[in-house]
Amino acid sequence: MLDEIDAGSADSTARLGWSGLVRFLHLAPRAFLPMRAMEQLVLVAGQGIEGDRYMIGREEGFYSHKPEEGRQVTLFELETLVALKRDAGIELGPEEHRRNVTVEGVPLNHLVGRRFWLGETLLEATRLSIPCRHIEEITGKAIFDPLINRSGLNCRILQGGIVRVGDTVRNAA
Amino acid sequence: MSARPITTIKTVVAGIEAAGTGIKVFTLADPDRWDLPPFKPGAHIDLHLPNGLVRTYSLCNEPADNTRYVIAVKREADGRGGSRALHDEVGIGDVIGVSLPRGGLEPGADIARHVFVAGGIGVTPFLSMARHLLRIGNADFVLHLIVREEVPLAAHLAPLIEAGRVVVHRTSRAGRPDLASLVGEVGVQTMVACCGPEGMTDEFEGMTAAWPAANVHIERFVAPPPMIDPDAKPFVLSLARTGTEIQVRAGQTMLAALHEGGIDIPTSCCGGICGACKVGWIEGKPVHRDRVLSPYERERFLMVCVAGSNADRLVLDL
Numbered sequence: 001m002l003d004e005i006d007a008g009s010a011d012s013t014a015r016l017g018w019s020g021l022v023r024f025l026h027l028a029p030r031a032f033l034p035m036r037a038m039e040q041l042v043l044v045a046g047q048g049i050e051g052d053r054y055m056i057g058r059e060e061g062f063y064s065h066k067p068e069e070g071r072q073v074t075l076f077e078l079e080t081l082v083a084l085k086r087d088a089g090i091e092l093g094p095e096e097h098r099r100n101v102t103v104e105g106v107p108l109n110h111l112v113g114r115r116f117w118l119g120e121t122l123l124e125a126t127r128l129s130i131p132c133r134h135i136e137e138i139t140g141k142a143i144f145d146p147l148i149n150r151s152g153l154n155c156r157i158l159q160g161g162i163v164r165v166g167d168t169v170r171n172a173a
Numbered sequence: 174m175s176a177r178p179i180t181t182i183k184t185v186v187a188g189i190e191a192a193g194t195g196i197k198v199f200t201l202a203d204p205d206r207w208d209l210p211p212f213k214p215g216a217h218i219d220l221h222l223p224n225g226l227v228r229t230y231s232l233c234n235e236p237a238d239n240t241r242y243v244i245a246v247k248r249e250a251d252g253r254g255g256s257r258a259l260h261d262e263v264g265i266g267d268v269i270g271v272s273l274p275r276g277g278l279e280p281g282a283d284i285a286r287h288v289f290v291a292g293g294i295g296v297t298p299f300l301s302m303a304r305h306l307l308r309i310g311n312a313d314f315v316l317h318l319i320v321r322e323e324v325p326l327a328a329h330l331a332p333l334i335e336a337g338r339v340v341v342h343r344t345s346r347a348g349r350p351d352l353a354s355l356v357g358e359v360g361v362q363t364m365v366a367c368c369g370p371e372g373m374t375d376e377f378e379g380m381t382a383a384w385p386a387a388n389v390h391i392e393r394f395v396a397p398p399p400m401i402d403p404d405a406k407p408f409v410l411s412l413a414r415t416g417t418e419i420q421v422r423a424g425q426t427m428l429a430a431l432h433e434g435g436i437d438i439p440t441s442c443c444g445g446i447c448g449a450c451k452v453g454w455i456e457g458k459p460v461h462r463d464r465v466l467s468p469y470e471r472e473r474f475l476m477v478c479v480a481g482s483n484a485d486r487l488v489l490d491l
């Protein structure tokens with residue numbers, strides 16, 4: 001049935017258009033360590049974020065035993081933090097979700113398989129992130145269930161560069 | 174790349190300092206001096222020692238001092254080997270994996286007065302708490318430290334003793350003080366806490382039995398067994414392909430027991446939603462707690478990160 005639906009509708013986000021902003025940037029050099037807020041991140045094509053635990057060759061993240069080419073940078077929606085507060089009464093800060101880039105106005109779940117610009121860098125979304133029990137242990141907050149299906153996006157870096165807070169995020173259709 | 178998930182925080186020994194007879198203070202830090210995961214005053218961490226032992230120690234620095242974990246370790250010649258390994262084998266620059274901090278005392282907003290009673294090296298969690306209370310400007314606390322003669326961590330405690338915050342009771346001179354008179358009257362705004370050898374914590378527990386639980390905190394040298402579901406029971410996993418038997422402790426996940434047994438199972442969410450840790454089962458009564466398997470699949474598979482067993486034995490297709 002899904003096969004018969006005009007592929008054009010799957011492109012609706014592109015046609016409707018969206019444009020978002022980079023609101024927060026974070027990294028941590030090793031598993032479990034608090035994420036640190038940064039003014040800018042250096043993205044290296046095909047590798048990851050300079051100084052981050054999942055940078056290829058560094059491999060000091062909780063999931064580094066399962067290397068994943070498509071997890072060079074991770075994104076999270078600011079809107080999810082707002083929704084957690086509104087719907088579940090849980091206050092979660094942008095440093096607590098453990099993704100690198102918190103964006104606003106970017107429909108992350110629609111972007112799997114697509115390319116988009118994050119500031120001057122070009123990313124390809126590989127898959128939705130899934131929540132992990134381990135985050136409840138780190139934050140002490142019961143966020144596993146509320147984060148199912150909105151736990152962010154894993155991406156590969158096609159074109160590297162510097163991403164700064166306030167940069168624009170837009171479709172690369 | 175390591176083949177196993179990273180389950181501990183990587184720290185390096187950044188300082189070792191003698192702090193009284195048989196006591197050393199170890200400072201652990203991130204290799205790049207990054208902030209460490211936060212902790213409550215008096216929290217404890219597990220150290221995964223180079224010889225394979227895992228030992229728990231209270232932190233004696235305060236939460237605001239967040240780039241270090243500072244522990245004080247008394248060398249117990251006849252202990253189980255953890256303190257000996259730290260004293261005799263560990264040096265500056267050595268890498269030690271530690272757990273996330275657990276426990277600790279939350280200085281409650283409605284608590285106006287704190288009374289701490291410590292026996293010997295049991296002073297460590299209260300050193301953390303005292304430093305924290307001073308930092309946040311909470312004036313009303315006292316720490317009664319009961320020792321035979323020598324004060325442990327003397328250099329660390331000196332300013333607090335001078336300020337009258339720590340009162341030292343030497344049993345070699347004055348005999349054992351009466352705990353009840355040290356602690357004083359029950360008050361809803363008073364928090365009392367004790368850490369020391371078993372005899373002392375038992376006496377303290379008896380004495381404060383009638384107090385509201387929220388106002389009493391007891392920290393034992395031997396960590397109490399972790400809180401587990403009272404209905405949880407141990408069971409045996411039998412691995413059909415290799416004939417191996419693996420014990421699953423009450424409240425432990427099958428996944429953790431399999432990892433301990435050296436068996437790697439791919440995982441991702443560890444919460445029963447992603448499907449990564451699916452394993453076939455052959456015989457037994459599994460309790461499924463996942464949200465990925467269909468009723469049909471559950472007849473043959475289970476998710477080891479969340480599943481349990483309703484029988485003593487569960488045979489897995491591994």
Ligand code: FES
Pocket residue numbers: 439440441442443444445446447448449450451463465476477478479
């Ligand atoms: S690890 Fe995800 S279901 Fe078990």
